[in-house]
Amino acid sequence: MGLNEWAYSLSESLLSDPLPRRWKHSLGVAERARALAPVLGEDAELLEAAAVLHDIGYSPELAVTGFHPLDGARFLRGRGANKRVVRLVAHHSCAVLEAEERGLREELEGEFELERAELVDALLFCDMTTTPDGMETTPSERLDEIAKRYGPDTVVSRFIQRAAPEIHAAARRVEARLALVDGSADVGLAP
Numbered sequence: 001m002g003l004n005e006w007a008y009s010l011s012e013s014l015l016s017d018p019l020p021r022r023w024k025h026s027l028g029v030a031e032r033a034r035a036l037a038p039v040l041g042e043d044a045e046l047l048e049a050a051a052v053l054h055d056i057g058y059s060p061e062l063a064v065t066g067f068h069p070l071d072g073a074r075f076l077r078g079r080g081a082n083k084r085v086v087r088l089v090a091h092h093s094c095a096v097l098e099a100e101e102r103g104l105r106e107e108l109e110g111e112f113e114l115e116r117a118e119l120v121d122a123l124l125f126c127d128m129t130t131t132p133d134g135m136e137t138t139p140s141e142r143l144d145e146i147a148k149r150y151g152p153d154t155v156v157s158r159f160i161q162r163a164a165p166e167i168h169a170a171a172r173r174v175e176a177r178l179a180l181v182d183g184s185a186d187v188g189l190a191p
Contacts, residue, residue, distance in 0.1 A: 003082060007049035010079075014059035021132055026052050028134025032126035036174070038181045040122065047119055050088035051126050053081075057089075067102050069095040073112055087115040093127045094163035101155045101162075118177075125174040128167050139171045 001009075008030070015023040033051035037044040056062060057072030064071050073090035077083075090112035099108040114120060128139045137145070143164055150156040 003045055003049045003085075004052075007052050007085070011052045011056055014056045014061060018060050019058055022055050022058050024134040025130060025132050026055050026134075028130040028136075029054060029123075029126045031134070032130055032136070033122070036122050036126070036178070039174075039177045040119075043116075043119055046082070046084055047088070047122050047126075049082070050085045050092070050119075050123055053085065054089050054092045054123065054127060065102075065104060065107075067099060067104050067108075069093075070099065070104060070108055070111075077111075084115055084119075087112050088119060088123050091115065091120060093124045094159070094166055097163050097166075098155065098159040101159045121170040121173050124167060124170045128171065139167050143167065 011026055012023065015026060030048050030052040033048040034044075036047065040047055053072065053076065055068060055072070056075065057068030057070065062071045062075045064074070069090050069092055073086050076086045076089055090108060091114055096105060096108060099105040125139075128142045129137055131137045131142065131145065132149075143160055146160050147157050150160075
């Protein structure tokens, strides 16, 4: 079984029944990752696998700390998953800032190294340009949606406000890379 076949199967088994909306989001993030293949080269499959797995830590079966990047990465590490996929799941979408809000930064950074910056940006871009229902959106709309969904005085809202500048910067970096590739206008990534 190939990396992506395994990743889709595992993610579906953990998310589709207990969290169908989270499963739709994960599929949308993976679709966005496939669209980045022209700028990722040999890392395209790796990013797609991380994209479909990035939110498995929300699964009731895996939630230990309540911090989904850490719970998902620990589970994947325990299953012997590709180390680069594990690192991307652990650090997706500015996770270190949320870990700090939750008092888990030392655990996250101590257990999981950062992956290559271009891949971290790419996964962040895919996540922050996909709605909870798996549809395409802009980073600004996604940030607004997250803040509204969680409410103003929550850990997630505090974290997302702190992360917003980096989210926008990462999106610009990915869009710039796409602009350098012939046919990038056809992939629908520039809102």
